[in-house]
Amino acid sequence: MDPLSSDLWSPYVVGFGIGVLIWLGFILSNKAIGCSTAYARTAGMAERSLRGDKVKDKPYYKKFVPEIDWEWMLVLGVVIGALISSVLSGSFRIETVPHIWESTFGMNRILRFIGAFIGGLLLGFGARMAGGCTSGHGLSGTSQLSLGSWLAFLFFFIGGILTALMMYGGI
């Protein structure tokens, strides 16, 4: 089968490919792949357009200046890359309520949208407190053997597994 149109690739091939992208990030840009600071910068940009330049004086936005940087472009690229992949494989489709959610909470779209928003809020807050996400800590940080990243990776999954078992696992 043509690999471009086959729906799923082996997770080992995908994992190796992502590892190579981590190499390229360092070789070509001296940067570690990560996603969550792009959200902090975008939040700052949105706040700045509403409340003006004084937002730049917030201590957190002095650390993470609200501007488009390498990582911001990377996250934009992720959207486009997944779009290309799903269109080529034919898996692109409008999804409002994923099926595991539906079998637990029903097919009410508004409930799923509210759930997704709350989940996102916790992710955004937690990632900034922990200093990274599944990419920055879980892939790039662990690969650099950073102690804090291994710790973060462990607690992302402890929190995620316990919550998922309670929410969708009927425990």
Next chain:
Amino acid sequence: MLEELYNEKKKQLLLGFLIGVGFGFLLDRGGATDFNIIVDQLLLKDFTVLKIIFTAIITGMIGLHVIVKLTPAGLQPKRCRWKPIIIGGLIFGVGFAVLGLCPGTAAGAMGTGAVHAVFGVIGMLVGAGLFASVYPHISEFMKKSDLGPVTLPEFFGVNRWWVILSLSIILTAVMYLIEMI
């Protein structure tokens, strides 16, 4: 030559974008842009996500430690602020299960047509903005338990290649056991 490239802002933005396109493509091909595959991982029913991450870590870890010897690129391990990492990590974990996606895979899921992921992304922007507002009030907590940008080899006082070898063996063994089940 590479050092000059690191300072070329426009080329760097393009490189970030291109690496992102590759990342998003691979995440989707692995199934990691799908809520159901991620939640099934957290429910310990399907180990696709763990296999992707472990393989990426083994590949990344071996490659990076060679790359920093051969190129001007340098490792940049994050600071180990263990209290915020544990508390923030648990908060992140709860959000991970509720949204069923993480910051990178939610961006990818939007690209595959997941409308609910858009609400997740808006939530992440609000959550990150909220953190920026709360940050001055919790700066003590954020700074207190800082061990610095310490790595596992430094922490255990062993050669980095022993750590890389041990972790590669452990992660491979875990993946092998998962395949056996």
